[in-house]
Amino acid sequence: MTAAAEGRSPQPRRLPPWVRAGWRVGSSIVVTLLGLLGLTFFIGRMLPIDPVIAIVGEQAEQSTYDMVYKQLGLDRPLYVQFGYFIRDMMSGNFGQALFTGNRVIDDLRRVFPATIELATFAICIGVFVGVPVGMLAAVYRGRAIDHVARMVGLIGYSSPTFWLGLMGLVIFYAALGWVGGPGRLDVYFIDVVDLVTGSVLIDSAIAGEWDVFRNAFSHIVLPGSILGFASMAYISRMTRSFMLEQLGQEYVIAARVKGLSKWRVIWRHAFRNILVQLITVIALAYAFLLEGAVLTETVFAWPGFGRYLTAGLLAGDMNAVLACTLIIGLIFVGLNLLSDLLYRLLDPRTR
Amino acid sequence: MQKWRYALASALALALAGPVGSPATAATPKDTLVMAWNLDALITFDPAQIAEINGNDIIRNVCDPLVEYKLDDVSKIVPKTAESWSVSEDGLKLTFKLRPNLQFPSGKKATAHDLAWSMHRVLHLGFGASANLTQWGFSKDKAEQQIVATDDHTLVAHLDKPYPLQLILSAAFANQVTQLLDKEEGMKNAKVADGKSDHGNAFFKTAPICVGPYKVRTWNANDVVILERNDNYYGYDAYAGGKPALRRIVYRHVPESGAQRLQIEKGDIDVARLLNSDDLKALSSNKDVHIEQTLMHGFTYLVFNAADPILSNPKVRLAFRYLIDYEGLGKTVIQYLGAPRNSLVPIGAYAALNEKEGLPFKLDLDKAKQILAEAGYPQGFSKKYILSANTPNPPIAQHIAANAAKIGVKLELEQMADAHLFQRARNREFDVLQIGWGAGYPDADSMISRHAVNPDNRAEAKLAQYPSWRSSWQDQKVNQWAEAAKMERDPAKRIAMYADIQRYMLENGPMAYIYQTVRSIAIRKDVVKDFQIGPFWVAYGTAKK
Secondary structure: OHHHHHHOOOOHHHOOHHHHHHHHHHHHHHHHHHHHHHHHHHHHHHOOOOHHHHHHOOOOOHHHHHHHHHHOOOOOOHHHHHHHHHHHHHOOOOOEOOOOOOEHHHHHHHHHHHHHHHHHHHHHHHHHHHHHHHHHHHHOOOOHHHHHHHHHHHHHHHOOHHHHHHHHHHHHHHHOOOOOOOOOOOHHHOOOOOOOOOOHHHHHHHHOOHHHHHHHHHHHHHHHHHHHHHHHHHHHHHHHHHHHHHHOOHHHHHHHHOOOOHHHHHHHHHHHHHHHHHHHHHHHHHHHHHOOOHHHHHHOOOOOHHHHHHHHHHOOOHHHHHHHHHHHHHHHHHHHHHHHHHHHHHOHHHO | OHHHHHHHHHHHHHHHHHHHOOOOOOOOOOOEEEEEEOOOOOOOOOOOOOOOHHHHHHHOOOOOOOEEEEOOEEEEEEEOOEEEEEEOOOOOEEEEEEOOOOEOOOOOEOOHHHHHHHHHHHHHHOOHHHHHHHOOOOOOOOHHHHEEEEEOOEEEEEOOOOOOHHHHHHHHHOOHHHOOEOHHHHHHOOOEEOOEEOOOHHHHHHOOOEOOOEEEEEEEOOOEEEEEEOOOOHHHHHOOOOOOOOOEEEEEEOOOHHHHHHHHHHOOOOEEOOOOHHHHHHHOOOOOEEEEEEEEEEEEEEEEOOOOOOOOOHHHHHHHHOOOOHHHHHHOOOOOOEEEOOOOOOOOOEOOOOOOOOOOOOOOHHHHHHHHHHOOOOOOOEEEEEEEOOOOHHHHHHHHHHHHHHOOOEEEEEEEOHHHHHHHHHOOOOOEEEEEEEOOOOEHHHHHHHHOOOOOOOHHHOOOOOHHHHOOOOOHHHHHHHHHHHHOOOHHHHHHHHHHHHHHHHHHOOEEEEEEEEEEEEEEOOOOEOOEEOOOOEEOOOOEO
16 A cells, blocks of 8 residues: 555656556556456346345344344445445455354454364375376376376366365274364364464464374364365466476486486476476465365364355355455455565576 | 374374363263253344244253243243232233242342343344244333333233233243343443443343343353353252252253264263154164154144145145155154144144044045035146155155145155255245244134134235244134134133134145154263153252262
8 A cells, every 4th residue: 555655646747667657567466456356246236146135134023124134234326335345345344244143353353263274284195296106207208107196186086075184084084093083173272372473383382282283283184185185186287287397408408317216307497498388387276275175174074164155155145245256356366466576586687 | 204204103102092181071071961952053142133942942051931831731830030910900911920039040039121122122132032922012112111111010911912821931931031130230231322222132132131940151152161160040949959959051062863872872961852763763772762752843734825726725635635655754753852733733732633633634545636626626636745855754755745746636745955945945846845833822713813713915015923824824704713813711601712713724724744853862861860851941949960
């Protein structure tokens, strides 16, 4: 917003280039987010779902219904409702979530860290397994490891997470007892550690409650791995194709001819060149994970963002839905910006 | 190069170490009851606002009303915070004597003044729950004169009409609207906006301070609710050993039935509250698990829009009742979920028709065809039929539509989300509607006053809380009949009158009732004992492990 304010200063032509760039980026972000919110709002209001019923109950009297209808401002024209929403949002007030009865901001403080924790765990698996697997598949193209990687990737892509989740629970939780069940903690450990960051893993580690940490870890392993599996499939396939493209380049052959070892060429030369593209892929994969995974969250009783958004949608709760939309928009914009910045850092040609 | 190798090696180690990181802890704590449920609908613990079944179930274990239905026979009333009550000669004044030893969890004394304030605020706040008082003549404007604490232990209620004692106790005074909250805390923490007080609504939302066996210790929305024993509860004399055995009650939010089943099989939870038919069937052969089935006071039924020229014909509606294979559905689609019933008063309610008389219809296509012909539609007709997309609604509708097609009636099914369906129902936008309803109290009046009585059939009356109005059906004879039965103070006569209304509605009413809701709860029988399940809520005070 500072950039925007400065952009309206009386001598715009004399502004330094970074301010102009900032203004350009800032204004496009604001327009994007406004467009996103507007679209969500108007589509949401056209859905044949009545938010009042969620509050007053289906058996309520019409007078109670009318009272709440007015309280929610639903009697005003749509554009006025939208205007009020934007005004409140500017001052950081997302209003009440009707279907939880809390302020939306408080709900988000609770559900979003749970999703960040899960998504971060998953993306770590996606990256630390997916990238090496993709590299190996490219280097040993057509060999056994390539086929195995492709098959595993295909399963990762195509298995419904709901089914994978339940099967995972049946095998690793119910039958083998290797991991914790649905929920973030066993009943013994609920309420032991005060949540500060919202991530049970981090908070328990800070508090030095290692029993809680181990228990939380046993609960996140399965949903995290299942989500991570899908990202891994995506990341490894992309890594493979980027790598294949590089391995066919003349500079690779030249480096080999110079006498460099095969793996040195791969890591030092080829990998550096795919890094930029890879970061975009990883950022996108992470953004998708942060949107929340409704089905995984449902199966694993994970009180996260995806379930919150879906419940809000089904209840016709526009305050909650719009706040979530804004966050998703910000995630995508933020990660895109971040990967742009990393481009500049990693690829000298873009400077 | 080296660095990458290390990174790769540690990533693989992490991935492999994961599954064996920490085995889950089996079994639940000895002094804690752990239940899995779907807590999505829970939005408040303020008794003045609670409007859904989960919230009511929990609050019944936190806040005691004046009187209560007996759990195993809800047509009987038992004392709770009131130890006795009496009614004046003219039937217009009810006097409740409160127990002398009522205390809030902090140890502070609770009095009739707290209770009067608690009831006044229900009326002033005017949420849906206030209808439990307003429909008996109590009003916001006269609240302070109608409900009066005459001393610390006496509460007097002035009625507008001499209602039968059984009815008014069951409908109003056993309801959550007489739950006793802490007046001092409520007033201290009340928020005022635009000159209007919220009477502690925001404060009690997460932490109701009540007289009851448990108190709310933790509530993380869509995650967990933890109740803790109230060590200053008066009712402990009733329990062997002086106190409920269980110190804590934990509700975990587990929205997926399959996940609940795995948890109870493994012993990570003691009670699974929300299982689907398949999982219940699978669990029924597990020797460690017992499935307790309780008839609830709710129905799934068809509504016919009487504004439609064809459906306004009682014979057409009667024909529909013969299109349903109640017995077959009971054994398949609604096994564990419902018990077939046609009468609008649920089994267990005061003055309900018995099981046999309440289920006179059975699948009979010939008879349906014959009645339809008598009604003047031998060739059938086409109608739209709307329903919820949630189980078990779609297979029931498909079953009915398939049978209807056999007698020439074409039903075009349209499934939708509940919120949409409710809106269509409340706006009278349907031909045939399949929907559910829960009775508010265990008396025939609860259903009859909403499903049979329609005080004003005009569209602008907007009596959407009456399913009879939604169906555009009105019968003045039934209106008068029901009013007379409601005011009849001779119990035998009252029961007989309600039986007549039920019989009349079976043949003529605008609804075809399919089944009475059954609540099936899976319990670890090796762990939990004396778990009391009623048709309106579950009481944990007596449970042992």
